[in-house]
Amino acid sequence: MKKIAIIGSGFAGLALSFYLTKEKQRDFDIDLFYDQDIDKSASGVSTGLLSPYSGMYATSVDDALLAFDELCSIVRILEEREQTNIFLSKGIFRLASEKRQMKAFEKRVRKSSDTSLVSSKDLKEKFPFLLKDYQGLYIEKAYSLNAPIYLKALHSFLKKEKGFNFVQKEVKDLSELREYESVFLAAGQGSLKFFSQEDIKEHGLNLVKGQVLEYEIPKEEQVFSQPLVTTKYLIPKEDENSLLLGATFEKEFESPKIGQSEELERLKLKGYDLFPPLKKLKVKEQRSAIRLCSSYHRPLWGRLNEKVYLLTSLGSKGLLFHALLAKELVKAFFAKEKPKKTLDSPLLWKP
Numbered sequence: 001m002k003k004i005a006i007i008g009s010g011f012a013g014l015a016l017s018f019y020l021t022k023e024k025q026r027d028f029d030i031d032l033f034y035d036q037d038i039d040k041s042a043s044g045v046s047t048g049l050l051s052p053y054s055g056m057y058a059t060s061v062d063d064a065l066l067a068f069d070e071l072c073s074i075v076r077i078l079e080e081r082e083q084t085n086i087f088l089s090k091g092i093f094r095l096a097s098e099k100r101q102m103k104a105f106e107k108r109v110r111k112s113s114d115t116s117l118v119s120s121k122d123l124k125e126k127f128p129f130l131l132k133d134y135q136g137l138y139i140e141k142a143y144s145l146n147a148p149i150y151l152k153a154l155h156s157f158l159k160k161e162k163g164f165n166f167v168q169k170e171v172k173d174l175s176e177l178r179e180y181e182s183v184f185l186a187a188g189q190g191s192l193k194f195f196s197q198e199d200i201k202e203h204g205l206n207l208v209k210g211q212v213l214e215y216e217i218p219k220e221e222q223v224f225s226q227p228l229v230t231t232k233y234l235i236p237k238e239d240e241n242s243l244l245l246g247a248t249f250e251k252e253f254e255s256p257k258i259g260q261s262e263e264l265e266r267l268k269l270k271g272y273d274l275f276p277p278l279k280k281l282k283v284k285e286q287r288s289a290i291r292l293c294s295s296y297h298r299p300l301w302g303r304l305n306e307k308v309y310l311l312t313s314l315g316s317k318g319l320l321f322h323a324l325l326a327k328e329l330v331k332a333f334f335a336k337e338k339p340k341k342t343l344d345s346p347l348l349w350k351p
């Protein structure tokens with residue numbers, strides 16, 4: 001029997017596995033290599049925000065809605081097969097902290113019927129603790145998802161597949177995988193060492209750290225039920241009586257370890273600014289991970305050579321794009337030709 005190797009069991013590696021095992025023409029076994037427990041990878045640490053309109057200005061690309069729907073269809077299959085709840089909540093509030101942002105939101109609402117503007121009065125009613133008079137955008141088609149539960153459901157789904165094996169082992173060099181017909185590189189930050197210096201430079205590959213604090217919400221206390229997002233974000237996890245606090249733009253930190261107290265204090269201060277009652281809440285857990293980003297701010301996918309396929313550098317949009325790109329890459333792999341579909345994410349296709 002032929003064998004295929006996948007390196008990585010984060011969003012990218014598991015979605016590739018999902019589509020590879022679904023394919024009826026499959027005439028090979030699959031070994032998936034991973035070197036981190038599920039909850040330690042960037043995917044496991046991820047706060048699980050999924051929105052087709054991302055960033056400060058709620059911008060979008062053509063593929064975003066397609067990608068959103070693709071992930072939702074995987075989640076639906078998993079929720080049914082694994083009898084679990086993966087989505088935490090539907091609908092996200094994005095606050096505008098400057099005029100330019102509000103202009104961009106107005107433009108978004110004119111284009112997308114699943115978004116609406118929110119007045120400062122409505123925001124104050126919904127989030128009475130807000131210290132400033134914000135206006136904002138409500139995105140109906142944006143969800144928050146419990147990332148560790150999603151990953152565990154994919155694991156459990158794949159474990160039942162014939163000829164599919166999880167192998168806990170670090171792949172140090174691709175030459176270790178000689179016996180495999182093809183290799184899918186989906187190793188997140190661990191992918192960097194498999195790229196040439198020229199590729200790293202050409203695609204602007206770089207590492208960015210992200211951190212999350214999970215606060216305990218006392219049972220008798222009620223907080224809001226939908227995520228609140230600015231350059232920092234608060235995501236309620238009602239089932240677990242907790243609240244996640246995260247922030248973007250932590251580029252200056254390079255250690256993969258959980259931040260020193262100074263870094264965490266900065267994150268906490270960002271949180272207090274948005275939701276002052278945080279000061280009274282207890283931190284239940286702190287997590288951090290490094291993600292691989294590219295200068296395109298989009299995932300990089302395609303083929304490094306005849307044997308090695310890749311889906312990596314998912315950056316901060318990993319959740320949104322991984323399912324669609326995994327599906328298209330698997331299609332191209334079986335068709336033995338370059339993907340037909342033109343997507344916004346840069347395709348690297350070497351002979």
Ligand SMILES: Cc1cc2nc3c(=O)[nH]c(=O)nc-3n(C[C@H](O)[C@H](O)[C@H](O)COP(=O)(O)OP(=O)(O)OC[C@H]3O[C@@H](n4cnc5c(N)ncnc54)[C@H](O)[C@@H]3O)c2cc1C
Nearest residue numbers: 008009010011012035036043047049171188190210318319
């Ligand atoms: C704090 C934080 C919050 C985030 N929040 C969001 C969010 O809300 N929404 C969103 O879309 N994105 C978010 N992201 C980004 C998102 O998490 C990443 O884009 C995504 O998880 C990357 O997935 P991946 O599969 O490429 O890599 P990873 O999840 O990092 O997985 C890499 C896998 O490769 C394995 N591996 C690596 N090297 C080797 C090797 N040599 N041998 C064997 N195995 C190897 C690891 O064990 C792991 O299983 C967040 C990231 C962080 C850090």
